Amino acid sequence: AGLAGVIDWECADIRDLALAPALAAPGAIAGLVVCNPPYDARLAAEPALYRALGDALRRAVPTWRACVLCGDEPLARATGLRAQKTYRIFNGAIETVLLTVEPIGPLRQSVPAETVALTAGAEMVANRLRKNLRKLKAWREREQVTCFRAYDADLPEYAAAIDVYATDEREPRTFLHVQEYAPPDDIPEADTRRRRNELLAAAREVFAVPRENVAMKTRERGKGGSKYGQFDQRGEFVVVREGAAHLRVNLFDYLDTGLFLDHRPMRLRLADEAEDTRFLNLFGYTGAATVHAALGRARTTTTVDLSGTYLQWCADNLQENGLGGARHRLVQADALSWLEADSNQYDLVFCDPPTFSNSKRAGDFDVQASHVRLLRAAMARLAPGGALYFSNNFRRFRLDEAALAEFARVEDISAATIPPDFARDARIHRCWRITAQ
Ligand SMILES: C[S@@+](CC[C@H](N)C(=O)[O-])C[C@H]1O[C@@H](n2cnc3c(N)ncnc32)[C@H](O)[C@@H]1O
Structure with a gap:
């Protein structure tokens, strides 16, 4: 289209957002930020990311205007941006929330991303997870079990299995393997997405696990778990312990982990x-x-x-x-x-x-x-x-x-x-x- 000369591309973490010097100079005219962050790309759509986006905009371009297309209401709220107008619009089949902000406004002392409160639904899942952990504690300690199922659709609306894989003592890390059961067709996509995000937020909070250590897969219930959705190709194996055995598992690249x-x-x-x-x-x-x-x-x-x-x-x-x-x-x-x-x-x-x-x-x-x-x-x-x-x-x-x-x-x-x-x-x-x- 002959526009290459007027577009700058950069690959960077949103947390490192900074203006080009010419745009940041005193008297430079304010601009417009248009942003379509992930709403569901499995784990990326989470409050912490939206919070980081809101903070980055307020720090880098407080006098500008912004249009931000968010996955859902809780994610939109997590940006901390004060919208003049909010529109509910469809991006294809996906219901989304469009925020328009003018101006973005300066960064106030913000709450650290980690302390963004869980929604009521996520809190419910977190409580159930904690209860399950309490129930399994004595057994796990006695048998020294470090890889185990922590949750299995205990709350029917949050229909997933969550397995914990703690790596062996040489390099202790915790991973979560989350298998979502495909919901019935009559559940609106927006509800499925909200519940998935709440379940993941709860699990990450309870197990204090960073986003990159969570593998999320969807499996069809009752069909022996046929292959579904997209898989990573990380080639990343971690070693876990079971009894006297050290076993290699791969959390991300296959439907099953190897164990x-x-x-x-x-x-x-x-x-x-x-x-x-x-x-x-x-x-x-x-x-x-x-x-x-x-x-x-x-x-x-x-x-x-x-x-x-x-x-x-x-x-x-x-x-x-x-x-x-x-x-x-x-x-x-x-x-x-x-x-x-x-x-x-x-x-x-x-x-x-x-x-x-x-x-x-x-x-x-x-x-x-x-x-x-x-x-x-x-x-x-x-x-x-x-x-x-x-x-x-x-x-x-x-x-x-x-x-x-x-x-x-x-x-x-x-x-x-x-x-x-x-x-x-x-x-x-x-x-x-x-x-x-
Ligand atoms: C362990 S079994 C299934 C275990 C588990 N119960 C399940 O249903 O997923 C899966 C293994 O069987 C192997 N397999 C499938 N068909 C086979 C065949 N005809 N002969 C030998 N191995 C086979 C696969 O390669 C895979 O490693």
Whole structure:
């Protein structure tokens, strides 16, 4: 458009806003600020950012006019700007608030951003979080649990799960992994956004976590958490502690983190039972169970997964714990076909298949349709006296007990494998101990 010469671009934090000297000179004419800050870009739309914007404008350009398009009323209020006029307008489908300010006015002694009060809704969530933390405190201290579920849609309007991941002692930091359940279609977008922002504000306040340590994802309820929304590509792994294991998790780049927290008791049980066993981990994912078995002194471990990415993650997890080498075998294969072709024996087997998986290479896997065949093949590899732990998190799963009775003894141990932090959602997984008849 031939305007490049009259536009200056700069990439900077709003907190560092400063005028070009010519504009700041005495007698320079006042200008107009037009600003469209994030309303929802996941975590950016928060009162502290809007407060910083308002403060920056009052410090840098107090005599100017401003039009600021804000995500919602609480965010508009957080700017601290006194609007002459406020308009409710739609930006596409998103309802927003447009403030017009003339003049912006000087910066008064402002309240520090951190002390911006929570809204009533956010306060309610914060209270619930504190209550949950009190309830889990004794258990967490006794068991030294540092990664746990702190909230699971306890207040139905604030429908998200909040998991806390504290990194291990070498570099202690706290991260929050927030999974929002997609709201029903009849809830207005503005309400969803407000509640999301309130939930995040409450969580950050209670856990004193900076914005960049909060991962926010949306998952569809009841669909096994299909992939939804946008993911980061930070490539940032942090190491957390579970029992004796150091495990690498990635909070930002995938829907899941690399560690299913509801399976913590199952993994600790494997660690307890692993001594001197040949351990087999089917659908091994990032190998957290493998690491536990290896630290529990399994003689050998074999981890089978279709994904090269997850097997590499498993290798890194082993290495993180000073493990590796020929005793720990990683196999990239379709678990069922591999098992049916295998001829080795194992004393301890963990089999935690997905509900369903599509794969060009291996064909589809469906736990309901294939579990009898899968378990028959696994039992054929189990050494005398061995145990197979089978679990999955398909909520409508029905174990074909009659078919299994032909070749195995089955004990439902689900209740004993649900940890206190998942008590609100005891159906998150089911688990069976399967032995020879
Ligand atoms: C651990 S399972 C699912 C765990 C958890 N219960 C869930 O539903 O998300 C997921 C793992 O199975 C692997 N997987 C999927 N289909 C597979 C197949 N046919 N053979 C081997 N591994 C497979 C995936 O790569 C992934 O690491």
